[in-house]
Amino acid sequence: MSGEPGLSSLSHEPPIDLVALRQERLARCLAEMKRTGVDVLLLSRDSNATFAAGSRRLWYAGSRPFGPTCIVVRKTGAVHLMTVHEDGIPPEIPRENLYGFAWGTSTFMASVMAVPGVDEAQRIGVDAMTPAYARLLKDALPQVEWVNGEELMIRARSEKSPAELACIRGAMAITHSAINDVLAAIEPGVSEAALRSLFVRRAAEYGVTIPAFEASFLVSPREAPTAPSFPIRRSGAPRALREGDVVNLDAGIMLAGYEGSVACSTVCTNSGHSVAPLASLAQRWRDTMDSMLEVCLPGRPITELRQAYRKSGEPLPAMLIAHGVGLGMEPPIVPGISHPEDTDTTPLERHDVLALQAYVFEDGVGGYLGREIVRLTPEGPEVLRPLDLKPLSQ
Amino acid sequence: MQPLLAEEAVDLERLRRERGTRLATAMTESGVDALVTIGLPNVHYTTGLESRGCDSARAHYERPVAVTLSGDPHPHIFAPSPEAVPEDLPEDHLHPSLCVETGHGVRALAGFLAAKLGHGGGRVAVDEYTAAMFEQLSPALPNCEIADGSRLMAGIRLRKTRDELLCIRRAQHINEQAMHRVLPLLRSGVHQNELSGAFVSEIHALGASSNEIDPIWQVIAPSLSDNPFSLNGDVPFPRTSSGHRLERGDVVWVDTGITVHGYASDFGRTWIVGPDPSPTLRQRSQFERWKDVIARVSEEIRPGASGLDLVRAAERGEPTRPWMDHFYLAHGVGLNSAEMPLVGTDMGEAFDASIELREGMVLVLEPAIWEDGYAGYRSEEIAVVWEDGCRFLSDFPYTPFEETPA
Numbered sequence: 001m002s003g004e005p006g007l008s009s010l011s012h013e014p015p016i017d018l019v020a021l022r023q024e025r026l027a028r029c030l031a032e033m034k035r036t037g038v039d040v041l042l043l044s045r046d047s048n049a050t051f052a053a054g055s056r057r058l059w060y061a062g063s064r065p066f067g068p069t070c071i072v073v074r075k076t077g078a079v080h081l082m083t084v085h086e087d088g089i090p091p092e093i094p095r096e097n098l099y100g101f102a103w104g105t106s107t108f109m110a111s112v113m114a115v116p117g118v119d120e121a122q123r124i125g126v127d128a129m130t131p132a133y134a135r136l137l138k139d140a141l142p143q144v145e146w147v148n149g150e151e152l153m154i155r156a157r158s159e160k161s162p163a164e165l166a167c168i169r170g171a172m173a174i175t176h177s178a179i180n181d182v183l184a185a186i187e188p189g190v191s192e193a194a195l196r197s198l199f200v201r202r203a204a205e206y207g208v209t210i211p212a213f214e215a216s217f218l219v220s221p222r223e224a225p226t227a228p229s230f231p232i233r234r235s236g237a238p239r240a241l242r243e244g245d246v247v248n249l250d251a252g253i254m255l256a257g258y259e260g261s262v263a264c265s266t267v268c269t270n271s272g273h274s275v276a277p278l279a280s281l282a283q284r285w286r287d288t289m290d291s292m293l294e295v296c297l298p299g300r301p302i303t304e305l306r307q308a309y310r311k312s313g314e315p316l317p318a319m320l321i322a323h324g325v326g327l328g329m330e331p332p333i334v335p336g337i338s339h340p341e342d343t344d345t346t347p348l349e350r351h352d353v354l355a356l357q358a359y360v361f362e363d364g365v366g367g368y369l370g371r372e373i374v375r376l377t378p379e380g381p382e383v384l385r386p387l388d389l390k391p392l393s394q
Numbered sequence: 395m396q397p398l399l400a401e402e403a404v405d406l407e408r409l410r411r412e413r414g415t416r417l418a419t420a421m422t423e424s425g426v427d428a429l430v431t432i433g434l435p436n437v438h439y440t441t442g443l444e445s446r447g448c449d450s451a452r453a454h455y456e457r458p459v460a461v462t463l464s465g466d467p468h469p470h471i472f473a474p475s476p477e478a479v480p481e482d483l484p485e486d487h488l489h490p491s492l493c494v495e496t497g498h499g500v501r502a503l504a505g506f507l508a509a510k511l512g513h514g515g516g517r518v519a520v521d522e523y524t525a526a527m528f529e530q531l532s533p534a535l536p537n538c539e540i541a542d543g544s545r546l547m548a549g550i551r552l553r554k555t556r557d558e559l560l561c562i563r564r565a566q567h568i569n570e571q572a573m574h575r576v577l578p579l580l581r582s583g584v585h586q587n588e589l590s591g592a593f594v595s596e597i598h599a600l601g602a603s604s605n606e607i608d609p610i611w612q613v614i615a616p617s618l619s620d621n622p623f624s625l626n627g628d629v630p631f632p633r634t635s636s637g638h639r640l641e642r643g644d645v646v647w648v649d650t651g652i653t654v655h656g657y658a659s660d661f662g663r664t665w666i667v668g669p670d671p672s673p674t675l676r677q678r679s680q681f682e683r684w685k686d687v688i689a690r691v692s693e694e695i696r697p698g699a700s701g702l703d704l705v706r707a708a709e710r711g712e713p714t715r716p717w718m719d720h721f722y723l724a725h726g727v728g729l730n731s732a733e734m735p736l737v738g739t740d741m742g743e744a745f746d747a748s749i750e751l752r753e754g755m756v757l758v759l760e761p762a763i764w765e766d767g768y769a770g771y772r773s774e775e776i777a778v779v780w781e782d783g784c785r786f787l788s789d790f791p792y793t794p795f796e797e798t799p800a
Contacts (some may be wrong), residue, residue, distance in 0.1 A: 045454070047450070056634055061449070062435070063457070100625040103742050126528065128525055130522050131523070197595040200595050200598065200605075204588065209587055209591060219544065235444060276400065319475075338398045339472065373499070
């Protein structure tokens, strides 16, 4: 993992041993199956298949409905994969553990049932489901107790090994590098679309073409809309930047399946426009972030993050204020404004790497968006920030 | 339907209104009291909410959830991005986001449904389940019957409205414009990631909503034995791109897709790496056979024709089925890059015969000609089923085989 410009900041780190990483992840998956008495996992999600099998899949944006494309059997310790061909399949998965794709569900179900260990399973975990597969699977396996395999996988995935941390740091390094190039290009007249174009081109030059989400470099609204809307732009038709605009930068990429993202804000100016209003917003953002960092300790309930955010005096935003980071976005999912009945009180102890986000808004000025990626340790949160990011270091 | 005019723009308000009408009719016909959609394309259809393109894990954990109630013209949206919902959504239909990956979120959703449906319960259709919904939704709604909402959604998404066609056309146009700028880069020494970076960069500059698939620039070795092992013995396509460097004369199968207002394009071409590539006689004859398949199939496309008619037309005169075993001769495109109707799959002749083409359906034709030892030719064209035949939405030349557009 060396030689790529975006990763040069990590050149002092040892290379990532992907073979050992795959072995260690499968072992954690099997251990969690043993602990919960799950005989077989039928997985469809890319994040789970990457964790259990380490296979490289073609990347599509968004979600796809469930289909059992990765099967883990506890008794044999084997991983079976649906695939068209062997490209991207790790060498430790033998050819006989591969099964072909079929549009016909009965043909496909026959392949699933032929996997040794499936027909005798008592308890099977699934990471999602469709109404059609629910019927087929319950008919084919009437004796089975069906359990939440996503929850199982999230438990297995939550603790991050050094190799996984290296992947996250690598992904962050590439994102930081490309964002620094975008920051240098911000000036009046440049369009938001041109900044996104620049980001994806730079990320590809650093070797990565898979985004965690569509990068956005958007002018913050200056006036607050009426509630329940929220004074932020996260999508929409691109505009041209003007002198004095507050710009929210938000981007992330995936490296070997792991997410690294960066969000920060800056002012568009080439005529020495006063940055004082932004400096005051940035300070409020810093105070909010520090307040959340104080409660980022293993064992603390995640509801405390919301309390800490409010304690800083800022209203909770209509966005996540925290989420887990690993093979993409992971629990815990901590929304700012949340549904009153959807309250997660899980303690933080299991969640190793968190993204903390804050957004502070001033009517007439704009909004400051920023994110910190932290690793929880008993001594306190360690902020992962491999490169110097100009707006945050001001 | 009136011809699509060259300068005609998408009318987003009419698009939402017409989707809403189709949805309401389908819900009444199938006796559904509440429809829960969590799949992004379906949420997009039922709400008009355009979500930012993202990786699947983020799509699972930060997704909007929609509940459409029978008799209510507006959906209820549990939205992570409230600023992005359509402006005409009544305030009491916009709710804070719900994470349906967790038990709390599912119980909150069930509580909402129970309150709206009242003591008698009702018929609740669901397009997909998260694992937590699969475990907990039905037990939390003892008075409700849970039905399959994915069939209902697939049914109404089958025939496109005028604005849906305009979105697909716009997406395809942007995709092709970007390819005009990428094609000159296809020279000895370029690596796949460079082409991907240039392509995605161009589509954003041209106004795409998002990129839909990591671009494919797959080098096809002349013989199957020199390609990676494939389970069905067919061409191992598609393969992911990487830092692999292309060499002069490489046969490259290209496949990309982008979206405009959620609607997907589908661009497929066979290219040869330059500079100044010149196909061999054999390669030209593969291309001519491919063109003949397209001509035979498009002649059959009209309302009332069956999927099997297209399959028979494609097979005529060819030694084997001229498309890949694990794919299809044709697939639909819309809010998903591949959706119903699927023609020529492993589901067999009876299934193909059951597909009746109707006006407004969109078919991506993707035959492939393979000659082992000499590689093959594969490209894609997008055809709309029109009242008197078909109209093509794709318009890109067959460089370096022919310089005139499709």
